[in-house]
Amino acid sequence: MIDKQKLINRFISYVTVDTESDPESNTTPSTAKQWDLANALVEELKEIGMQDVTIDENAYIMATLPSNIDKEVPTIGFISHFDTTPDFTGKDVNPQIIENYSGQDIVLNEKENIILSPNDFEDLLLYKGQTLITTDGTTLLGADDKAGIAEIISAMEYLIKNPEIPHGKIRVGFTPDEEIGRGAHKFDVSKFGADWAYTMDGSQIGELEYENFNAAGAVVTVKGKIVHPGYAKGKMVNSMYIATDYINSLPRLETPEHTEDRQGFFHLYSIKGEVDSTKLQYIIRDHDREQFEARKEMMLKLASELNSQFEKEIITVEIKDQYFNMREKIEPVMHIVDIAEEAMKEAGITPLIKPIRGGTDGSQLSFMGLPCPNIFAGGHNFHGRYEYIPVESMQKAIEVIVKISKLVATK
Numbered sequence: 495m496i497d498k499q500k501l502i503n504r505f506i507s508y509v510t511v512d513t514e515s516d517p518e519s520n521t522t523p524s525t526a527k528q529w530d531l532a533n534a535l536v537e538e539l540k541e542i543g544m545q546d547v548t549i550d551e552n553a554y555i556m557a558t559l560p561s562n563i564d565k566e567v568p569t570i571g572f573i574s575h576f577d578t579t580p581d582f583t584g585k586d587v588n589p590q591i592i593e594n595y596s597g598q599d600i601v602l603n604e605k606e607n608i609i610l611s612p613n614d615f616e617d618l619l620l621y622k623g624q625t626l627i628t629t630d631g632t633t634l635l636g637a638d639d640k641a642g643i644a645e646i647i648s649a650m651e652y653l654i655k656n657p658e659i660p661h662g663k664i665r666v667g668f669t670p671d672e673e674i675g676r677g678a679h680k681f682d683v684s685k686f687g688a689d690w691a692y693t694m695d696g697s698q699i700g701e702l703e704y705e706n707f708n709a710a711g712a713v714v715t716v717k718g719k720i721v722h723p724g725y726a727k728g729k730m731v732n733s734m735y736i737a738t739d740y741i742n743s744l745p746r747l748e749t750p751e752h753t754e755d756r757q758g759f760f761h762l763y764s765i766k767g768e769v770d771s772t773k774l775q776y777i778i779r780d781h782d783r784e785q786f787e788a789r790k791e792m793m794l795k796l797a798s799e800l801n802s803q804f805e806k807e808i809i810t811v812e813i814k815d816q817y818f819n820m821r822e823k824i825e826p827v828m829h830i831v832d833i834a835e836e837a838m839k840e841a842g843i844t845p846l847i848k849p850i851r852g853g854t855d856g857s858q859l860s861f862m863g864l865p866c867p868n869i870f871a872g873g874h875n876f877h878g879r880y881e882y883i884p885v886e887s888m889q890k891a892i893e894v895i896v897k898i899s900k901l902v903a904t905k
């Protein structure tokens with residue numbers, strides 16, 4: 495149904511443009527180079543026949559596929575992001591195409607002996623006989639989330655070329671800076687004007703997600719007192735020891751390396767310390783809102799407990815909420831998940847519904863008034879040199895977009 499070579503060419507034309515985002519930057523997009531791909535996407539959307547193609551001063555792209563039926567049906571949207579993570583370089587991506595994958599090791603880079611092996615990444619074996627696109631071992635691939643863009647554009651092109659398939663009004667949105675947590679920040683939900691949308695930003699074929707973490711960041715600052723070590727008795731307060739007490743008083747097994755599924759955690763990701771002052775940086779994650787609040791409470795209580803042992807306050811904790819579990823916004827409109835599930839089943843895909851141990855643009859958008867579950871884009875091993883995507887999974891994602899569009903129009 496979807497021409498494979500054309501899809502491969504389209505995807506490669508995106509991943510070979512460097513669009514790495516930068517958390518240190520205050521501009522939107524965070525890096526000027528994201529404009530290179532954004533401007534090309536605008537042209538392509540116009541070329542395939544999309545209407546109202548717009549790009550704003552922050553590089554947010556929107557476009558419309560008008561309804562081709564008389565009946566009033568909801569307007570739906572499909573969303574993806576064109577930046578890639580700053581965790582690993584996305585410059586000079588040199589994609590490798592492995593046809594009819596044998597199930598054996600794939601040599602990504604002979605010179606540097608970089609191997610993509612099913613011994614390390616068992617999922618590879620799901621795709622025996624399929625066409626894989628990999629990196630050359632020196633960069634990431636950027637399937638996250640240029641696969642989503644390729645799939646959305648291909649699906650829109652397919653609907654335009656096959657006008658006998660009924661669909662309502664469809665909106666398309668491409669954003670910068672998702673990987674640095676800002677993809678939704680300047681997304682104009684009212685301008686987008688959809689009743690609901692789907693981010694095409696999941697991983698393995700079949701993934702369908704409407705539940706993510708509640709998330710907060712915490713900065714713990716311990717103030718010590720520095721005195722000449724030779725004359726410090728009874729005077730010196732070493733902030734690093736107190737910080738260590740603080741760290742060790744939090745539940746040691748509730749950390750990322752000891753949790754899975756719906757288990758939450760405290761994650762200490764940075765310590766900067768001297769005698770005089772120590773700063774700890776944490777993230778707090780939990781799917782359950784009550785437990786999430788309890789975790790924040792625990793961090794505050796622990797500080798006041800330690801403070802009570804000193805004459806004045808020496809530990810301060812600053813907690814900032816980052817995002818919330820979209821489930822509470824999706825549950826009242828559960829039919830939008832049901833439609834996606836039905837579309838997958840029609841396409842012969844087994845839906846994999848599981849809670850995301852992270853956040854998506856969709857969770858922020860859901861709280862901004864645009865309910866937005868997440869659907870697979872098909873890639874694996876995001877954010878690193880072992881990233882790969884089966885072309886067949888991308889073709890299936892396109893089919894899912896087309897089927898969702900049709901289901902909304904015919905229900």
Ligand SMILES: [Zn+2]
Nearest residue numbers: 638639672695
């Ligand atoms: Zn992504």
